[in-house]
Amino acid sequence: MTEQACRECHRIVEGLVCPICGSSSLSKDWTGYVVIIDPKESEVARKLGITLPGRYALKVR
């Protein structure tokens, strides 16, 4: 199954509901991929406003 991204928080989700924001608005149509390991130290996470480690999409349609 292709991975889906949450339209709200851009997190790459396995399943039908985003475990972080609880949204069921998911999309298979996403581009750009970011893995955040340490959000406190990461400049990328700060810029994207990400506070939790995980896998994210840059753009979700």
Added chain:
Amino acid sequence: MAETSIFVVKTTANQERSVANLIAQLARKEKYDITALLVPDVLKGYVLVEAKAPEIVEEAIQGVPHARSVIRGASSFGEVEHFLTPKPAVVGINEGSIVELISGPFKGEMARVKRVDIGKEEITVELFEAMVPIPITVRGDHVRVLSKDEIQR
């Protein structure tokens, strides 16, 4: 606290995500000082790694399949910042532009752009070959711009 820099890892084409996943997995397991990995779609064959030193990245990619090498030198965050806000797919397409459809049932057909919807990243085109002009709405990334100028007839 040392500042992080961006290091570029060369990978096999189309294996960027699997390389990023494996590096992330290793970084968590071995406690490497890697804070984030970035795979922009426009950058084929490369993974951007945010870390504190190039040696950390060198060590992390050892044994990772499809990760080839670390490009010498570091980039500042400002140099890669534009990858974080991808441009809409319809940038560079104007009303009147001549485009070629590159996917879908009309693949290979030439068309003229009639309308551009930046919000939805869609364009409405009219095919040249069609007997009657029927507007067709397609995604902005499903066309290739052939000519940006409006051809006067």
